[in-house]
Amino acid sequence: MAASPYPDLWQQGWLNTARHLPSPNFGPRPDGALIDLVVVHSISLPPGEYGTGAVQQLFTNRLDWDAHPYYQGIRGLEVSSHFFITRAGEVWQFVSCDDRAWHAGVSQWRGRERCNDDSIGIELEGLEGLQFDAPQYAALAELCRAIGRRYPVRYIAGHEHIAPGRKQDPGPGFDWQNLHAQLAADATTAGWQLPPRQD
Numbered sequence: 001m002a003a004s005p006y007p008d009l010w011q012q013g014w015l016n017t018a019r020h021l022p023s024p025n026f027g028p029r030p031d032g033a034l035i036d037l038v039v040v041h042s043i044s045l046p047p048g049e050y051g052t053g054a055v056q057q058l059f060t061n062r063l064d065w066d067a068h069p070y071y072q073g074i075r076g077l078e079v080s081s082h083f084f085i086t087r088a089g090e091v092w093q094f095v096s097c098d099d100r101a102w103h104a105g106v107s108q109w110r111g112r113e114r115c116n117d118d119s120i121g122i123e124l125e126g127l128e129g130l131q132f133d134a135p136q137y138a139a140l141a142e143l144c145r146a147i148g149r150r151y152p153v154r155y156i157a158g159h160e161h162i163a164p165g166r167k168q169d170p171g172p173g174f175d176w177q178n179l180h181a182q183l184a185a186d187a188t189t190a191g192w193q194l195p196p197r198q199d
């Protein structure tokens with residue numbers, strides 16, 4: 001295997017510049033999985049409240065289900081994402097990108113189903129329908145560049161695109177044009193295919 005041109009960026013699927021908080025919610029990817037998709041999500045717990053630490057607790061099965069009425073509806077949920085970007089643009093990582101995180105559910109994109117098998121999930125702290133903050137776009141673009149230097153990603157889409165009718169995140173408040181401009185500015189990500197515009 002050829003040496004990576006960025007040997008300090010990744011170690012066994014973990015990005016060195018991210019805060020690492022390992023989640024038990026993952027499994028192996030199928031043999032030969034081509035990791036060519038990044039899935040963008042949004043999440044906040046309780047919904048619309050930021051900086052509570054509850055997302056990190058959810059992804060590590062440490063959320064107190066009785067701490068808020070909303071949690072009754074997700075009690076026992078075991079999910080994860082590879083990454084979580086806070087409102088301030090801080091990047092957390094929960095699952096090695098070499099492994100399969102549990103973020104997409106029933107899904108289909110670029111002619112393939114079960115997107116968890118061969119995608120990298122990125123959660124943005126936010127609420128579907130509302131806006132996201134500039135540091136989040138900058139952190140997302142930088143994260144995409146790092147991913148593009150290690151994995152053969154060619155596609156990026158929202159959860160709403162890969163699970164239409166079932167999921168709405170990151171929603172209409174997410175500025176795909178902003179992301180597109182930032183991805184286009186770097187050779188590593190310039191060729192990534194975004195979801196088709198729906199306007």
Ligand SMILES: [Zn+2]
Binds near residue numbers: 167169
């Ligand atoms: Zn989602």
